[in-house]
Amino acid sequence: MNLRLIISLFLFIVIMSLTSCHSPAGNRTITIGINESDQMIWDFVAKKAREKGLNLSLAAFSEYAEADLALAGGDLDANAFQTVSYFKSLPPNVKKKLAPLGTTYAASIGVYSKQYKQLEDIPDGAVIAVPDEAAAFGRALFLMQEAGLITLKKGFNGTGSADMIKDNPKHLILKTETKKNAFQAAEHADAAVLSQSDAKKAGFHAEKDALIRSAQMKEAYIHLIAVRAEDKDDERMRTLLSLYQSDDTAAFIEKEYQGSLVPVFLPGSSVLTEKKE
Numbered sequence: 001m002n003l004r005l006i007i008s009l010f011l012f013i014v015i016m017s018l019t020s021c022h023s024p025a026g027n028r029t030i031t032i033g034i035n036e037s038d039q040m041i042w043d044f045v046a047k048k049a050r051e052k053g054l055n056l057s058l059a060a061f062s063e064y065a066e067a068d069l070a071l072a073g074g075d076l077d078a079n080a081f082q083t084v085s086y087f088k089s090l091p092p093n094v095k096k097k098l099a100p101l102g103t104t105y106a107a108s109i110g111v112y113s114k115q116y117k118q119l120e121d122i123p124d125g126a127v128i129a130v131p132d133e134a135a136a137f138g139r140a141l142f143l144m145q146e147a148g149l150i151t152l153k154k155g156f157n158g159t160g161s162a163d164m165i166k167d168n169p170k171h172l173i174l175k176t177e178t179k180k181n182a183f184q185a186a187e188h189a190d191a192a193v194l195s196q197s198d199a200k201k202a203g204f205h206a207e208k209d210a211l212i213r214s215a216q217m218k219e220a221y222i223h224l225i226a227v228r229a230e231d232k233d234d235e236r237m238r239t240l241l242s243l244y245q246s247d248d249t250a251a252f253i254e255k256e257y258q259g260s261l262v263p264v265f266l267p268g269s270s271v272l273t274e275k276k277e
Contacts, residue, residue, distance in 0.1 A: 029055040030236055033067040033079035036060040037197030041104075042080070044252050048243050054236060062180045064133065071226060072097040078227045078237065080104055080244075084271050085135035085158070085220035099232040100268035101225040102241045105253060105261045109139060110210030111147060112199050113191040119147050119211045122191055124170045129185030129192035132176035134159055139214070139221060140193040141165070144172075147212045158220060196260035206260040222264045224271060232268060 030049075034042050039058070046056040059076065061067040064086055067079040072094050078101065087100060116122055128149075130140040138158035144150045151167035162174055177185045177192075183201035185192040196206040207213065225244065227237050243249070245265035253263045 028053055028236070029057055030077045030240060031057040031059060031075075033059050033061045033070055033076045033081055035081050035197060036062070037200065038080065040256055041249070041253060045243050045249060049240070052239055052243070054239055056240075064179065068094055068098065068226070071228060077231065078225055078240065080223065080225045082224065082226065083135060083220065084222050084224055086133065087224060087226060087271065089134060097229055098226050099229040100271040101227050101232060101237055102245055102268050103222045103224045103264050103266040103271065104244060106222045106264050107196055108206070108213050108260050109143060109193060109195050110199060110206070110213040111143065111191055112186055112194050112202065112204050112209055113211060114186050115190060116211070119149065122149070122170065122172075125173065126170065126190035127173045127175050129175050129177050129182070129189035131182060131193065132178055135220065137176065143193060143212065143214045146214065196257070207258065222266070224268070
């Protein structure tokens with residue numbers, strides 16, 4: 001074997017080694033954007049991941065949009081933050097870069113108040129704080145109808161504005177709040193529609209203190225893990241999903257969250273399938 005061939009083979013081996021070290025398959029760390037209230041769940045999953053040689057680096061986010069932009073831009077490898085309905089409503093230029101890996105849980109929402117103990121006590125002209133994000137706003141309207149506070153127009157599908165309210169007998173004033181500020185809403189409003197995590201931040205017991213909790217657990221309200229589109233079949237991501245969507249993770253969620261979160265494990269392909277409600 002001549003010297004030139006030996007050198008060529010040596011360079012080929014070095015290049016292949018460097019490529020392998022910097023490929024996604026060779027990187028055993030996944031950086032995940034999470035909701036702060038889910039920290040316990042992800043600590044549980046991270047412990048299992050370490051046993052599989054996978055390191056999960058967790059970064060807490062308070063806004064859906066920030067977590068998706070960070071994922072699309074490469075600052076995150078995954079996020080476990082948004083609902084199915086929110087993911088489907090993403091701007092096309094962001095949505096095309098992402099893919100749902102699989103679902104995690106359905107979260108309840110409720111009406112909470114620092115001033116009133118029953119729905120009947122909410123006075124005429126009361127200010128009700130509601131989420132400003134479109135899908136969450138629609139869900140809040142459904143809950144208010146379920147509570148008997150308003151009546152919605154026929155055909156309301158969960159998206160739209162306050163114009164979809166047909167009857168508002170108590171002349172309630174809806175004040176929108178960002179997710180970042182949602183937990184503070186109950187301090188300056190007569191009542192607030194809050195997720196279980198925001199209710200907890202606001203000092204409420206998610207179940208005991210709710211004037212009413214939503215019984216709706218439609219697929220639109222299920223949360224999911226999102227990844228970049230090119231990574232949805234990555235071995236690390238498939239391992240991550242299997243660790244989350246396991247019997248012991250489901251049991252952990254049921255024990256720790258006492259019904260405020262309900263484990264719902266579906267594949268990402270199910271999320272992309274349009275269903276008639």
